[in-house]
Amino acid sequence: MPSPDRPPLALTAGDPAGIGPEVALAAWLRRKAGVPCFYLLGDAALLANRAKRLGLDVPVTEVAPVDAGRSFAQALPVAPLAARFADRPGEPDVANVPGILESIDRAVADTLDGRASAVVTCPIAKKVLYDGGFRFPGHTEYLAELARARTGVSARPVMLLAGPDLRTVPVTIHIALAEVPAQLRQQDIFETCKIVAGELRRRFGIQRPRLAVAGLNPHAGEDGSMGLEDERIVRPAVEALQGEGIDARGPLPADTLFHARARKTYDAAICMYHDQALIPAKTLAFDDAVNVTLGLPFIRTSPDHGTAFDIAGKGVARPDSLIAALRLAGNMAARTVR
Known part of the structure; x- marks a missing residue:
């Protein structure tokens, strides 16, 4: 049931040709199993048709966000978009781009204006957006720009992968492995860790976060015998964090x-590149890992999977990661220190 003193979560439509609609429907069916109240910014007719196609007993009702809490127990609340979607699962269509972006825009506006307590995003496909004129590298950068446009404050978004047993953060993200040493900077490590520590306190209720900072090279460089980056870049960043009272x-x-005993000694592992962070996170929690964007003026979570066009509309997509993203967003909203 929705909290009487907290607005519902705003769930974006994502790409309607992917599995977003069906995992959203499946998440609503789990509403009595601890899924917090949410409304979907999307196309009610498409969702009703997708439910019928998949044989899911999900009534759909169009609502304003303020009314989502009253409707959630009986039907999936949908805040309708001005744009319409082509209802062809597995067939991405550039004509859907205006609705995909409208859904994100309105979810952010609803959250910043207090009509929603957090943004949860269904997956998008970058290629479709690029073909439609989208000029941002991805979801996260677009969210940061929306936040800047609304608040006037530039955000530094940080990706955190959260599972039941591990939180990891990559300092460098979508760049080739060969480029990591040249792009890894002491200041980036320092600022990333400061954001993580602050958000773990504010959003996760961890009073004194413990950060474990991974080295770049094997054996963390073995005192410089296996590369100098750890001594010249990573260690000074950790020392600067310690100088500011951060437990790093x-x-x-x-x-x-990443073994079980080691994981008990920290609250988040700060990793130097994409796979160093995502391989352990997905190995431990492939079906229910959650992508969290830290550093924004609102809470944002998303399932840690893509659009899966190849299985869309077939009724085999698992809703576990979206359910985990909804639950984590609800928990973060409840714990957030204003």
Whole structure:
């Protein structure tokens, strides 16, 4: 049931040709199993048709966000978009781009204006957006720009992968592995860790966050014998964090950072590149890992999977990651220190 003193979550439509609609329908069916109240910014007719196609007993009702809490127990609340969607699962269509972006725009506006307590995003496909004139690298950068446009404050978004047993953060993200050493900077490590520590306090209720900072090279460089980046870049960043009272350790060898005993010693592992963070996160929680964007003036979570066009409309997509994203967003909203 929705909290009487907290607005519902705003769930974006994502790409309607993907699995977003069906995992949203499945998440609503789990509403009695601890899924917090949410409304979907999307196309009610498409959702009703998708439910019928998949044999899901999901009534759909169009509502204003303020009324979502009263409708949630009986029907999936949908805040209708001005744009319409082509209802062809598995067939991405550039004509859907205006509705995809409208859904994101309105979810952010609803959250910043207090009509929603957090943004949860269904997956999008970058290629479709690029073909439609989208000029941002991805979801996260677009959300940061929306936040800047609304608040006047530039955000530094940070990706956190959260599962039941592990939180990881990559400092460098979608760049080639060969480019990581040249792009890894002490200031980026320092600022990323400061944001993570602050958000773990504010959004996760961890009073003194413990950060384990992985080294870049094998054995964290072995005192410079396996690369100098850890001594010249990572260690000074950790020392600067410690100088500001942040409980950070490192550089630590990544190959001994993720076993069960090690995970008990920290609240988040700060990793130097994409796969160093995502491989352990997805290995431990492939079906229910959540992508969290820290550093924004609102809460944003998303399932840690893509549009899966190849299985869209077939009724085999698992809703676990979206359900985990909804639950985590609800928990973060409840814990947030204003």
